[in-house]
Amino acid sequence: MLEIKNLQASVADKQIINNLDLKINPGEVHAIMGPNGAGKSTLSYALTGRDGYEISQGSATLDGEDLLEMEVEERATAGLFLAFQYPVEIPGVSNMEFLKASVDAQRAARSLEKYSSSEFLKVAKAACKQVNLPLSFLKRGVNEGFSGGEKKRNEIMQMILLQPKLAILDESDSGLDIDALKVVADGINSQRDGKRSFLVITHYQRLLDYIKPDFVHVLADGKIVKSGGPELALELEAHGYSWLESYDRNAEDESE
Amino acid sequence: MSSWLADTITQAQTIDDWLSPKRAQSLALLEATNWPNRKTEAWRYTPVNKIERATFKQTSTLQDIATHIPNLDAIDLVFVDGIFDAAASSKTFPAGLTINQLADGKDHDWALESFKNTKPDRHFFGLINDTLATQGCIIDVANDTAIEQPIRILQSFQQGSQSHTRILMRLGKRSSACVIEQLQGDSLSLNTSFAEYQIADQAKLEHYRLALQCSEAISIGGSHFSLGEKADLDSNLVGFGSQLSRVDIDIIHAGESAHSQLNVIYLLDGKELFDLHSAIEHTKPHGTSEQNVRCIVADHANAIFNGRIHIHRNAQKILAEMNNRNLLMSDDAQINTKPELEIYADDVRCAHGATIAEIDEKAMYYLQSRGISRSEAQVMLSFGFINELVDMMNNQAIAQWLRPILRQRFADMEIR
Ligand SMILES: Nc1ncnc2c1ncn2[C@@H]1O[C@H](COP(=O)(O)OP(=O)(O)OP(=O)(O)O)[C@@H](O)[C@H]1O
Ligand SMILES: [Mg+2]
Numbered sequence: 100m101l102e103i104k105n106l107q108a109s110v111a112d113k114q115i116i117n118n119l120d121l122k123i124n125p126g127e128v129h130a131i132m133g134p135n136g137a138g139k140s141t142l143s144y145a146l147t148g149r150d151g152y153e154i155s156q157g158s159a160t161l162d163g164e165d166l167l168e169m170e171v172e173e174r175a176t177a178g179l180f181l182a183f184q185y186p187v188e189i190p191g192v193s194n195m196e197f198l199k200a201s202v203d204a205q206r207a208a209r210s211l212e213k214y215s216s217s218e219f220l221k222v223a224k225a226a227c228k229q230v231n232l233p234l235s236f237l238k239r240g241v242n243e244g245f246s247g248g249e250k251k252r253n254e255i256m257q258m259i260l261l262q263p264k265l266a267i268l269d270e271s272d273s274g275l276d277i278d279a280l281k282v283v284a285d286g287i288n289s290q291r292d293g294k295r296s297f298l299v300i301t302h303y304q305r306l307l308d309y310i311k312p313d314f315v316h317v318l319a320d321g322k323i324v325k326s327g328g329p330e331l332a333l334e335l336e337a338h339g340y341s342w343l344e345s346y347d348r349n350a351e352d353e354s355e
Numbered sequence: 356m357s358s359w360l361a362d363t364i365t366q367a368q369t370i371d372d373w374l375s376p377k378r379a380q381s382l383a384l385l386e387a388t389n390w391p392n393r394k395t396e397a398w399r400y401t402p403v404n405k406i407e408r409a410t411f412k413q414t415s416t417l418q419d420i421a422t423h424i425p426n427l428d429a430i431d432l433v434f435v436d437g438i439f440d441a442a443a444s445s446k447t448f449p450a451g452l453t454i455n456q457l458a459d460g461k462d463h464d465w466a467l468e469s470f471k472n473t474k475p476d477r478h479f480f481g482l483i484n485d486t487l488a489t490q491g492c493i494i495d496v497a498n499d500t501a502i503e504q505p506i507r508i509l510q511s512f513q514q515g516s517q518s519h520t521r522i523l524m525r526l527g528k529r530s531s532a533c534v535i536e537q538l539q540g541d542s543l544s545l546n547t548s549f550a551e552y553q554i555a556d557q558a559k560l561e562h563y564r565l566a567l568q569c570s571e572a573i574s575i576g577g578s579h580f581s582l583g584e585k586a587d588l589d590s591n592l593v594g595f596g597s598q599l600s601r602v603d604i605d606i607i608h609a610g611e612s613a614h615s616q617l618n619v620i621y622l623l624d625g626k627e628l629f630d631l632h633s634a635i636e637h638t639k640p641h642g643t644s645e646q647n648v649r650c651i652v653a654d655h656a657n658a659i660f661n662g663r664i665h666i667h668r669n670a671q672k673i674l675a676e677m678n679n680r681n682l683l684m685s686d687d688a689q690i691n692t693k694p695e696l697e698i699y700a701d702d703v704r705c706a707h708g709a710t711i712a713e714i715d716e717k718a719m720y721y722l723q724s725r726g727i728s729r730s731e732a733q734v735m736l737s738f739g740f741i742n743e744l745v746d747m748m749n750n751q752a753i754a755q756w757l758r759p760i761l762r763q764r765f766a767d768m769e770i771r
Contacts, residue, residue: 150716150720170723170729171720171723172723172725172727172728172729174724175724175725175726180724181724183721187718187721189715189718189721189722189736189739190739190743191738191739191740191742191743191746192735192736192738192739192742197722197725197735200722200725200727200731200735201722201725201726201727204725204726204727205726208726240739240743240746241721261725261726
């Protein structure tokens with residue numbers, strides 16, 4: 100599904116992602132954990148093609164297609180989705196209009212007919228209910244004045260509507276109350292069909308209790324420094340990232 | 356002197372009615388004023404000589420002008436070519452609301468006092484309107500009365516017409532009302548349409564001026580407001596621009612702690628011109644005012660915004676804000692914007708900004724990351740920039756009616 104090889108990415112002339120490798124097979128759920136500033140969001144921006152994120156080396160493919168050659172919207176219609184850590188507020192553009200335009204674009208790319216307005220309204224209402232947002236949120240400006248948790252739920256709603264092949268969820272669990280955490284986790288689980296894959300960026304084990312990952316990776320200083328099964332998340336929770344520093348030192352010693 | 360003005364003055368001299376003493380004052384001022392040209396600061400970018408060159412020829416065929424606003428249950432006052440259309444107008448009014456024709460103003464002392472009371476004499480075409488307006492209406496809202504039904508003053512203009520209308524409105528203490536001034540008709544015609552509003556202490560006015568005349572129309576007018584203590588004005592102006600469209604807005608905070616909000620949208624295409632001069636006068640302490648002026652200008656169109664904020668001496672603790680954001684869609688489009696701040700009090704907060712709006716790259720990335728193409732996202736964001744002010748409109752029927760009209764107009768601008 101997603102294959103990243105030896106990726107180097109920089110922002111504002113600062114190299115953030117260093118020689119990163121990652122392979123995600125269809126149907127797999129991978130979690131990425133790592134300290135603040137490690138480069139987790141940078142990785143998601145680089146993969147989705149945000150302006151200003153320069154790739155100096157390496158490759159990234161989605162189902163064998165070169166992501167790095169594509170425009171932002173082409174990556175999206177190819178099946179890549181990012182749930183933003185900080186969703187953007189767009190006053191004046193209604194959530195409904197935004198969702199319809201997004202779904203229209205996805206359906207066009209998949210050679211499906213556009214939904215009529217009334218068909219779409221049904222689909223959108225269902226998704227809205229699924230993430231437990233009042234229907235009035237469809238009318239409001241995109242994320243305009245939404246609380247932190249409401250923004251995250253709006254991201255999950257978009258994922259449900261867009262049905263991506265690979266969804267990157269950048270801290271979709273932070274800032275959520277206990278009920279909302281469950282809503283978000285259920286939203287993610289509802290999309291698991293054995294084919295779709297997920298890259299879940301999180302700081303907390305508790306989300307992973309709901310979404311059982313197949314693999315857990317630790318990202319530090321722009322590269323994956325350790326990978327393991329779900330037990331790695333528990334280990335991190337117990338020991339914290341200081342344990343990683345010693346890991347780092349060992350790695351450096353080994354390379355010398 | 357211009358021949359149009361000479362004719363106008365001659366015509367004005369023949370009018371004899373209850374407003375004659377006031378008209379005479381304006382006539383004297385007019386005779387002493389030069390016909391505006393490009394050296395006249397208030398008319399620098401707006402070529403008035405178009406009036407001179409135009410020949411107004413009335414045709415007998417009536418045009419079909421779509422003025423109906425669905426879901427708006429309004430008290431309608433309809434004027435066609437500046438003449439009251441009683442058949443098309445509402446006949447009964449709720450208690451506390453009195454509406455009369457301008458011609459009947461002689462029976463209402465307050466009307467004579469109000470005439471020329473709020474509108475400053477500096478507006479050249481305001482003086483013309485003073486001398487020539489014999490049609491219009493006078494609207495009186497009693498103290499402590501809330502008029503729920505919006506009052507719509509609908510004016511449509513046919514090919515070749517020339518007309519001058521005046522609205523005088525008084526809102527009594529603690530009363531509230533909503534007034535819609537709707538102007539439509541795209542063929543060559545000339546109208547001056549001025550409205551004066553006196554909003555008494557603690558009264559509240561929600562106001563819309565829908566200046567939707569395009570193409571050949573020549574439309575000049577103004578809405579002028581005087582606010583008493585703790586009065587509240589929520590005014591919205593939508594302008595489409597034509598060969599010559601000019602609106603003057605004056606908001607005079609005559610009482611303490613008044614609040615005014617003015618939101619303005621203009622959307623100009625082709626060779627259209629829309630010229631807005633706004634002036635906010637804070638004469639008493641503790642007032643707040645906010646202006647949001649946004650325009651999108653395409654092709655060879657020309658948007659002019661002159662925004663004046665005048666904070667008088669002793670008008671302390673004022674909060675005045677003026678934001679002007681403009682989106683240029685072509686290299687040949689023009690925006691002439693000029694803030695004028697005159698502040699004579701020291702304990703005030705006055706913020707103003709005029710920017711050429713750029714597409715927000717973060718928002719652009721967000722939309723694209725959902726699969727929306729850059730060009731479509733651009734349209735969504737540009738329209739969103741205007742729609743944000745439509746979203747703020749209190750009257751949902753107007754907002755719902757305007758949205759598709761604005762969207763269509765914007766889509767047409769895109770194509771070029
Ligand atoms: N535009 C920029 N200019 C300079 N530095 C930047 C820029 N964008 C990101 N960085 C830096 O890149 C590093 C990685 O940031 P990133 O947002 O990817 O971290 P993160 O792992 O997502 O952290 P968190 O867990 O706090 O979300 C940080 O040190 C950040 O300051
Ligand atoms: Mg991050």
